[in-house]
Amino acid sequence: MSTTSTAVPAEVLRTLRDALGPDRLYRDVPLGPYTTFKIGGPADLFYEARTADELYHALQAARGVDLPFFLLGVGANILVGDGGFRGLVIRNAAQHVDLRPDVHQLWAESGAIVYPDLIETAVGAGLSGLEHYVGIPSTVGGALWQNLHFLSPPPARERTMFIEEVVHSADILTEEGERRTVGVDYFEFGYDQSILHHRDDVVLAATFQLTPGTEERMREIMAANLDWRRKRHPPLDTEPSAGSIFKKIEGVGAGRLIDQCGLLGTRIGGAEVTHRHANIMINRDGATAADVQALIAHVQDVVARETGYALEPEITFIGDFHAPSKSTPHQVPKPPGVLTAADRAKQRQAAT
Numbered sequence: 624m625s626t627t628s629t630a631v632p633a634e635v636l637r638t639l640r641d642a643l644g645p646d647r648l649y650r651d652v653p654l655g656p657y658t659t660f661k662i663g664g665p666a667d668l669f670y671e672a673r674t675a676d677e678l679y680h681a682l683q684a685a686r687g688v689d690l691p692f693f694l695l696g697v698g699a700n701i702l703v704g705d706g707g708f709r710g711l712v713i714r715n716a717a718q719h720v721d722l723r724p725d726v727h728q729l730w731a732e733s734g735a736i737v738y739p740d741l742i743e744t745a746v747g748a749g750l751s752g753l754e755h756y757v758g759i760p761s762t763v764g765g766a767l768w769q770n771l772h773f774l775s776p777p778p779a780r781e782r783t784m785f786i787e788e789v790v791h792s793a794d795i796l797t798e799e800g801e802r803r804t805v806g807v808d809y810f811e812f813g814y815d816q817s818i819l820h821h822r823d824d825v826v827l828a829a830t831f832q833l834t835p836g837t838e839e840r841m842r843e844i845m846a847a848n849l850d851w852r853r854k855r856h857p858p859l860d861t862e863p864s865a866g867s868i869f870k871k872i873e874g875v876g877a878g879r880l881i882d883q884c885g886l887l888g889t890r891i892g893g894a895e896v897t898h899r900h901a902n903i904m905i906n907r908d909g910a911t912a913a914d915v916q917a918l919i920a921h922v923q924d925v926v927a928r929e930t931g932y933a934l935e936p937e938i939t940f941i942g943d944f945h946a947p948s949k950s951t952p953h954q955v956p957k958p959p960g961v962l963t964a965a966d967r968a969k970q971r972q973a974a975t
C-alpha cells in the first residue's frame with residue numbers, strides 16, 4: 624500500500640466516511656484505468672457517485688472539509704500525473720436518462736454517456752440534434768464543460784456543430800453551494816469553452832431540446848460520422864489517447880503544423896505522435912505522464928522553432944506531475960496499413 628493516503632487527515636477521512644458511506648470511499652485508487660489515455664497515478668480517495676443527488680452530497684462533503692476534489696467523467700480530455708491526485712476524485716457514474724417526448728426533450732444526469740446511451744435514446748425516439756456527436760467519448764458533464772463539437776452533418780461538413788445548440792438548461796451546484804437550474808446562456812459557451820472553465824460550478828443534470836427527425840437520416844449521419852472518425856482517429860481500445868492534444872489554431876491547424884515539421888511517429892518512452900493524426904498522441908507502450916509531458920514539450924519546441932507558432936495544450940493536467948521523461952525522442956516508422964492525412968488526401972485525389 625502506498626503512503627499517499629496519509630496525506631488525508633484522519634478526521635477528514637472519518638467525516639467523509641460518515642457522509643458517503645464507509646464501503647463507498649476507496650483509498651489509493653490508480654486513475655489510469657478511468658481515463659481514455661490509461662495513464663496516471665493514484666487518487667488518495669475515490670468515490671463513485673451513482674445519482675445526481677449522490678454527486679451533490681459528495682461535492683458538498685468535500686467542500687465541507689475543505690478537501691481538494693476532482694470530478695471525473697470518462698477521463699477523455701485529461702492527463703493525470705504519475706504522482707496521482709492528493710484529495711478526493713469523484714467519478715461521475717450518475718447516468719439516469721429520462722425522455723420527455725411530448726416536449727421533445729431529453730433529461731440526463733451529468734454522468735450519462737453521450738454515445739451510445741444518450742444518442743441511442745434520442746434517435747430511437749425520433750429526436751434529432753445529438754446524433755452528430757456519435758463516437759466521441761464523453762459524459763454529459765464533460766460535454767458541457769468543453770462544449771462538445773464536431774464537423775457535421777455529412778456529406779457537406781460545412782461547419783462545426785456544438786452541443787450548446789441543443790442545451791436547454793441544466794441543474795448545477797454553484798461554487799457558492801447553491802443548487803439551481805440555469806438556462807443555456809449561463810454557460811457562455813465558446814470553442815472548447817464554457818463558464819465551467821472559470822467557475823467551480825458542477826453540472827448535476829442537463830436537459831436537451833431536440834427536434835423531431837427521421838430515424839433513417841439520423842442513422843445515416845451516425846454511420847458517416849463513425850466512418851469519418853474510424854479513418855482518422857486511433858482506436859481507443861488498442862491505441863489509448865486523450866483526443867487532440869493541442870488547441871486549434873484558426874486557419875492553420877495544429878495537426879498540420881506538427882505534420883509539416885516531420886513529427887509524425889515521434890516517440891518518447893511509450894508516448895507517440897500517431898501517424899494516423901498529427902494532433903493525437905497515443906499511449907503505445909506503457910507510457911507515463913512524464914513521457915507525454917516530454918513529448919508535448921518536444922513538439923512545442925520544434926513547431927515554435929520551425930514555424931513560429933506556439934502550440935497550447937487542449938487537455939487538462941490533473942494532479943501531481945514528476946519531471947518530464949529524459950528519454951531521447953526518436954521516430955518510429957508508420958505501421959503497415961495505417962493511413963496518414965497525406966495518404967488520405969492522395970486517395971481522395973485519385974478518386975476524383
Ligand SMILES: Cc1cc2nc3c(=O)[nH]c(=O)nc-3n(C[C@H](O)[C@H](O)[C@H](O)COP(=O)(O)OP(=O)(O)OC[C@H]3O[C@@H](n4cnc5c(N)ncnc54)[C@H](O)[C@@H]3O)c2cc1C
Pocket residue numbers: 659693694695696697698699700701715733734759760761762763764765766767768769770771772773819824825826827856859864865866867939
Ligand atoms: C479519441 C477521442 C476523440 C475525441 N474527439 C472529440 C471531438 O470530436 N470533439 C470534441 O469536442 N472532443 C473530442 N474529444 C475530447 C473529449 O471527448 C471531450 O472533451 C469530452 O467532452 C470529455 O468528457 P469527459 O466526460 O471524458 O470529461 P473528463 O475528461 O473526465 O473531464 C474533463 C473536464 O470536465 C470537467 N467535468 C466533467 N464533468 C463535469 C460536470 N458534471 N460538471 C462540471 N465539470 C465537469 C472535469 O472536472 C474536467 O475538468 C475526444 C477525445 C478522445 C479521447
